[in-house]
Amino acid sequence: MNNFHFHNPVKILFGKGESSNFKDEIPVGSKVMILYGGGSIKKNGVYEKVQEQLKDYEVIEFSGIEPNPHYETLMKAVEIVREKGIDFLLAVGGGSVLDGTKFVSAAVHYPNGDPWNILSKGDIKSITNPLPIGAVLTLPATGSEMNGNSVITRSETKDKLGFGTPLVMPKFSVLDPTVISSLPERQVANGIVDAFVHVMEQYLTYPVNAPIQDRFAESILCTLIEEGPKVMNDSSDYEAAANFMWAATMALNGLISTGVPQDWSTHMIGHELTALHGIDHARTLAIVLPGVMQVMLQNKKDKLLQYGANVWNVTNGTEEVKVNTTIQKTVDFFESLGIKTRGSEYGITEATVDEICNRFEQRGVNALGEKGDLTIDNVRQILKMRL
Amino acid sequence: MNNFHFHNPVKILFGKGESSNFKDEIPVGSKVMILYGGGSIKKNGVYEKVQEQLKDYEVIEFSGIEPNPHYETLMKAVEIVREKGIDFLLAVGGGSVLDGTKFVSAAVHYPNGDPWNILSKGDIKSITNPLPIGAVLTLPATGSEMNGNSVITRSETKDKLGFGTPLVMPKFSVLDPTVISSLPERQVANGIVDAFVHVMEQYLTYPVNAPIQDRFAESILCTLIEEGPKVMNDSSDYEAAANFMWAATMALNGLISTGVPQDWSTHMIGHELTALHGIDHARTLAIVLPGVMQVMLQNKKDKLLQYGANVWNVTNGTEEVKVNTTIQKTVDFFESLGIKTRGSEYGITEATVDEICNRFEQRGVNALGEKGDLTIDNVRQILKMRL
Numbered sequence: 001m002n003n004f005h006f007h008n009p010v011k012i013l014f015g016k017g018e019s020s021n022f023k024d025e026i027p028v029g030s031k032v033m034i035l036y037g038g039g040s041i042k043k044n045g046v047y048e049k050v051q052e053q054l055k056d057y058e059v060i061e062f063s064g065i066e067p068n069p070h071y072e073t074l075m076k077a078v079e080i081v082r083e084k085g086i087d088f089l090l091a092v093g094g095g096s097v098l099d100g101t102k103f104v105s106a107a108v109h110y111p112n113g114d115p116w117n118i119l120s121k122g123d124i125k126s127i128t129n130p131l132p133i134g135a136v137l138t139l140p141a142t143g144s145e146m147n148g149n150s151v152i153t154r155s156e157t158k159d160k161l162g163f164g165t166p167l168v169m170p171k172f173s174v175l176d177p178t179v180i181s182s183l184p185e186r187q188v189a190n191g192i193v194d195a196f197v198h199v200m201e202q203y204l205t206y207p208v209n210a211p212i213q214d215r216f217a218e219s220i221l222c223t224l225i226e227e228g229p230k231v232m233n234d235s236s237d238y239e240a241a242a243n244f245m246w247a248a249t250m251a252l253n254g255l256i257s258t259g260v261p262q263d264w265s266t267h268m269i270g271h272e273l274t275a276l277h278g279i280d281h282a283r284t285l286a287i288v289l290p291g292v293m294q295v296m297l298q299n300k301k302d303k304l305l306q307y308g309a310n311v312w313n314v315t316n317g318t319e320e321v322k323v324n325t326t327i328q329k330t331v332d333f334f335e336s337l338g339i340k341t342r343g344s345e346y347g348i349t350e351a352t353v354d355e356i357c358n359r360f361e362q363r364g365v366n367a368l369g370e371k372g373d374l375t376i377d378n379v380r381q382i383l384k385m386r387l
Numbered sequence: 388m389n390n391f392h393f394h395n396p397v398k399i400l401f402g403k404g405e406s407s408n409f410k411d412e413i414p415v416g417s418k419v420m421i422l423y424g425g426g427s428i429k430k431n432g433v434y435e436k437v438q439e440q441l442k443d444y445e446v447i448e449f450s451g452i453e454p455n456p457h458y459e460t461l462m463k464a465v466e467i468v469r470e471k472g473i474d475f476l477l478a479v480g481g482g483s484v485l486d487g488t489k490f491v492s493a494a495v496h497y498p499n500g501d502p503w504n505i506l507s508k509g510d511i512k513s514i515t516n517p518l519p520i521g522a523v524l525t526l527p528a529t530g531s532e533m534n535g536n537s538v539i540t541r542s543e544t545k546d547k548l549g550f551g552t553p554l555v556m557p558k559f560s561v562l563d564p565t566v567i568s569s570l571p572e573r574q575v576a577n578g579i580v581d582a583f584v585h586v587m588e589q590y591l592t593y594p595v596n597a598p599i600q601d602r603f604a605e606s607i608l609c610t611l612i613e614e615g616p617k618v619m620n621d622s623s624d625y626e627a628a629a630n631f632m633w634a635a636t637m638a639l640n641g642l643i644s645t646g647v648p649q650d651w652s653t654h655m656i657g658h659e660l661t662a663l664h665g666i667d668h669a670r671t672l673a674i675v676l677p678g679v680m681q682v683m684l685q686n687k688k689d690k691l692l693q694y695g696a697n698v699w700n701v702t703n704g705t706e707e708v709k710v711n712t713t714i715q716k717t718v719d720f721f722e723s724l725g726i727k728t729r730g731s732e733y734g735i736t737e738a739t740v741d742e743i744c745n746r747f748e749q750r751g752v753n754a755l756g757e758k759g760d761l762t763i764d765n766v767r768q769i770l771k772m773r774l
Contacts (some may be wrong), residue, residue, distance in 0.1 A: 001629045003402025008395070013420065015390025182624075209626045211613065212633050215606030223598045239596045242388045246599050246646075255642075261400065 001210040001259035006256050010146045011172040016238065016245065018176045019046060023053040025172040026134060030088035031058045033081055035101045036321035037065050037093045044182035046138055050092055055208075060084055065093065068153040068160060068274055068281065069100030071116060078107045078115070080129070091135045093171070094187075095142025097193075098135050102150035102168035105131040119152055127167055135173040139183060140245040141191030141282065142199060143252025151225040153275060160275040175249065180231060180241035188235060188244075189221055189337040190282035192228035195248035196221060197266055197285040204293070204303050204371035205261040217256045218310045223247045225311070225333060232337060265368035266292050269379055272356040279346050286334040286341045287348075292374075293327050293380035299371055343387045353383040388597040388646035388745045395641050397533045398559040401633065403625065405563045406433060406523055410440040412559040413521060417475035420468055422488045424452050424480045431569035433525055437479055447471055452480065455540040455547060455661055455668065456487030456512045458503055465494045465502070468518070478522045478557070481574075482529025482581075484536040485522050489537035489555035506539055506548040514554055522560040524650040526570060527632040528578035528669065530585060530639025532560035540662060547662040562636065567618060567628040573629075575622060579615035579670035580636035583608060583720075584653055584672040591680070591690050592648040592757035604643045605697045610634045612698070612720060619724060652755035653679050656766055657744040666733050673721040673728045674735075678769035679761075680714050686758055740770040 013022055026032065032054055041047040051059075062077045080086070081104060091101035107115035112126040137145045144150070148169040151162040181189065203217035223245050230240035250256070269292075270284030279287075293304065301323065308314035308326030317325070334341050343352075357376050360366065368374035400409055413419065419441055425746035428434040438446075449464045467473070468491060478488035494502035499513040524532045531537070535556040538549040543765030567575065590604035611634050637643070656679075666674075680691065688710065695701035695713030704712065721728050730739075744763050747753065755761035 001402075001626065001633070003405065005398065005400055007398035011392065011394035012645075013392050015388075082659060209630070211610045211630055212606060215609065216603055219602030219606055222602065226598065239388065242646075243596070243598055246388070250599060258399075259629075319749065348676060 001208055001213070002261075004259040006144065006254060006258050007166060008169070010169050012146065012175060012249070013172060014175045015242070016176060016178050018174050019049045019052040019179075020053065022134070022136070022172065022174050023056070026054075026057065026088055026090070031060070031084065031086050032090055033060045033062055033077070033086040034075060034089045034090045034092055035062045035065055035097055035104065036091075037063070037097050039063060040136060040182075041092055044138070044179060046092060046136065046179060050090070050136060051344060054090070056174040060086060065097045065100045067096050068151075069096045069103070071103070071152050071154045072156065074100050074103050074107070074152065075115070077104045081108050087131060087208065089131050089133045091133060092138065094137070094139030095144045098137070098142070098144035098170070099150040099152065101133055101135070102144070102148070103152050104170050105133050106163070116154065118163050118225075120159070122163065124163060124165045127165060130167045133168065133170045135170045137173055137175050137245075138179045139187055139191060140175075140180065140297070141187075141194040141246035142180070143195070143249055145170060145175065146249050146253035149252070151271065158275045159272040175245055177238060177245045178241040181191070181236040183235060185232060185235075185338070186280075188231055189339055190280050191248060192224055192231070192244065192337055193286050193334055193339055194282040195251040196224050197282070197289055199256065200289060201264050201266055202257040202260065202262050204300055204307060205263050206299060207302050207306070208260055210260050213256050213258060213260050214306070216250075218254070220247050220251050221311045228337065261370040263292075263368075265374050268365070268368055268373070269356065270381065273343070273346075273348065273352070276352060276355060277346060277348060283339055283346065284340045287343050287346070287386050288382060290327055290331050290341065291386040293330070294385060295325065295373060295378050295382045296369060299369065299373070341386070343383065348383075348387060350384070353380055353387070356383065388595055388600070389648075393641060393645050394553060395533065395556070395708040397556050397640075399533065399562060399636070400559060401562045402629070403563060403565050406436045406566075407440065409521070409523070409559065410443070413444065413475055413477070415439075415607040418471065418473050419477055420447045420449055420464070420473040421476045421477045421479055422449045422452055422464060422484055422491065423478075424450070424454075424484050426450060426567070428461035428479055428525060431525070431566060433479060433523060433566060437477070437523060441477070447473060452484045452487045454483045455538075456483045456490070458490070458539050458541040459543065461487050461490050461494070461539065462502070464491045468495050468606050474518060476518050476520045478520060479525065481524070481526030482531045485524070485529070485557070486537040486539065487667060488520055489521070489531070489535070490539050492520050492555050493550070493552070499574070503541065505550050507546070509550065511550060511552045517554045519533050520555065520557045522557045524560055524632075524769050525566045526574055526578060527562075527567065527635035528581040530636055532557060533563065533636050533640035536639070536656065537610050545662045547658040553668055556741070562632055564625060564629040564632045567632065568623040570622060572619060572622075572725070573667075575618055576726055577630065577667050578635060579611055579618070580673050580721055580726055581669040582638040583611050584669070584676055585638040586643065587676060588651050588653055589644040589647065589649050591687055591694060592650050594689050594693070595685060595768060596648055597647050600643050600645060600647050603637070603691070605694075607638050607643070608636050608698045615724065641723060648757040650679075650755075652761050655752070655755055656743065656769065659746060660730070660733075660735065660739070663739060663742060664733060670726055670733065673726045673734070673770060674730050674773050676712055677728060679719070679774040681772060682765050682769045683756060684710065686756065686760070728773070730770065735774060737771070737774070740767055740774070743770065
């Protein structure tokens with residue numbers, strides 16, 4: 001195992017009814033901005049619960065944070081925060097609302113010109129006095145509720161970029177699994193696949209003798225495979241929803257990546273498909289991951305065999321047979337959730353492949369993967385294979 | 388899964404060389420007390436590394452914290468802290484030093500008379516302005532490096548009592564697995580068993596459909612079973628030592644107990660054996676746990692069968708056969724590490740059994756176990772069975 005630092009101070013309030021139980025977490029006297037999305041929280045009862053919790057605070061609302069939250073939208077929130085002297089941000093929503101809120105938090109007192117620099121120049125170190133964040137999660141998927149990561153899209157340039165810093169970790173996150181019962185099937189499926197791929201990107205690299213991390217990763221994968229379909233069949237199954245929700249949080253809170261290599265190439269490539277074609281984030285991952293597994297097979301073979309054996313019980317046949325069976329089982333799992341895994345099914349053509357490779361070239365992105373040897377040619381291979 | 392709150396803000400610095408890499412974690416200008424034990428840190432090089440890290444700080448040393456740290460000893464540290472105006476405590480040692488340091492932290496500004504009340508009356512809520520703690524761990528076992536628990540012994544009355552509060556969680560803990568190479572075999576064996584039983588007490592209860600927690604628990608158990616003997620065979624095996632160390636931390640940092648029942652009866656009974664007979668803490672657990680498994684079988688049967696199947700691969704035979712095989716495998720594992728598991732092998736007689744039951748009766752302890760139905764009669768049965 002490699003050396004690591006691990007520090008995750010996010011407080012989790014988990015379970016039925018916790019959305020009516022968080023007001024003590026917000027400092028008395030705070031001026032709170034509630035940030036949310038398209039208004040689904042007004043249909044599922046979460047909005048009323050949050051209002052009830054905040055009745056002793058001065059509150060301003062900011063709605064309309066879109067999926068793949070836009071820099072342009074968020075800068076409007078930043079303006080209002082500055083103008084009104086807001087000092088606490090409460091994100092109520094899924095990963096997009098949380099990610100967007102993190103950007104607002106970092107941008108408000110950013111001293112170095114346009115806060116877009118945080119993303120485009122990776123200028124984390126200039127972030128000054130970020131606003132404290134609380135979160136009420138309404139959609140398990142991204143893990144944003146227990147980490148300092150954020151991905152923001154600039155609609156003008158179709159750039160979808162991420163930043164990460166402990167400075168924008170939520171102070172607390174409320175995870176009430178009852179919210180899942182009101183989610184559309186499509187969002188549940190997306191959440192399962194997103195969490196699944198998060199684990200894979202911290203696990204499917206090469207072995208470094210880290211059995212706790214490997215077993216924890218396999219634990220999350222097995223739980224998603226087992227509980228995901230139950231939630232799809234019956235989103236009011238509280239126990240399955242709770243297990244799915246906790247699995248998604250554990251998938252990206254820094255725990256399983258301690259001391260092990262990581263490979264975020266599937267996300268990097270997937271982000272481009274969303275930026276250019278508007279495909280749901282999770283669906284881009286389902287398209288790209290099987291290609292990364294195939295093309296980067298030599299780097300990943302040992303872990304692929306381990307993953308096949310421990311997660312899918314693939315133990316018979318030659319190594320080649322086992323690897324292929326394992327990749328196919330992964331694809332079948334995504335498809336079983338109603339997620340198409342071929343780019344052509346989403347209208348992607350070779351022209352998009354070229355465009356993505358060009359964009360990577362322009363940005364100087366040419367060393368992805370756990371060993372930094374995934375080239376732009378490999379990106380091309382991966383995407384063509386998955387058309 | 389049950390509702391839960393989870394909040395673990397301890398920062399972990401893990402790996403070779405991290406004991407020379409923590410000075411930025413202590414606020415500049417702090418007056419630091421280094422607390423340690425019998426001086427083994429002067430033989431293994433840790434003392435010099437710590438001194439080097441603290442060369443820009445005003446430092447006072449307090450040594451002589453014994454195994455099962457004594458209230459009487461710790462109150463001397465409290466006096467010095469008050470007198471010298473110490474404002475940061477650095478624990479350098481194993482669980483006893485860490486637990487003792489937590490008591491000092493809580494006692495210094497305790498406003499309600501004798502700080503022993505924190506233990507004897509469970510008076511956590513009066514703890515005021517506890518001193519911040521850092522830790523350099525020299526012995527993986529108790530998990531104290533990543534939790535707010537502490538167990539203290541009053542030698543005068545032979546009381547061994549615990550308290551727990553997030554207020555005394557370390558701000559940071561340094562986990563450098565190279566320290567393990569200088570440990571006596573006896574302490575390594577104790578550490579493996581202590582961590583193993585910690586997991587069991589959060590896992591071996593009854594199922595509440597919490598697959599992430601169950602699988603994480605089984606992951607830690609399997610890793611201890613696999614890596615423990617490697618460390619016993621060769622304590623300079625860095626990779627095995629690292630895996631053992633991380634497993635012991637994960638065993639008691641609050642993660643696997645989220646949303647599930649717990650049963651700390653083995654620890655409660657074991658503490659009495661230590662208090663009365665001075666038996667190493669881990670060894671008392673190895674004596675008691677198999678008795679708890681037998682006597683409380685009806686409560687624990689489903690989880691015992693799950694534990695047998697997933698950890699020991701016990702899948703054949705009737706339920707009775709499987710349960711007995713599983714308990715025997717647990718005993719055999721402890722014995723394989725050189726840990727005797729019978730009370731009589733440590734000089735315990737029926738007189739001790741009576742004394743422990745009387746002490747529980749006097750303290751009104753009569754409802755142990757995950758369902759609160761483990762009676763003093765059960766304690767008697769458990770201990771007699773394990774003589």
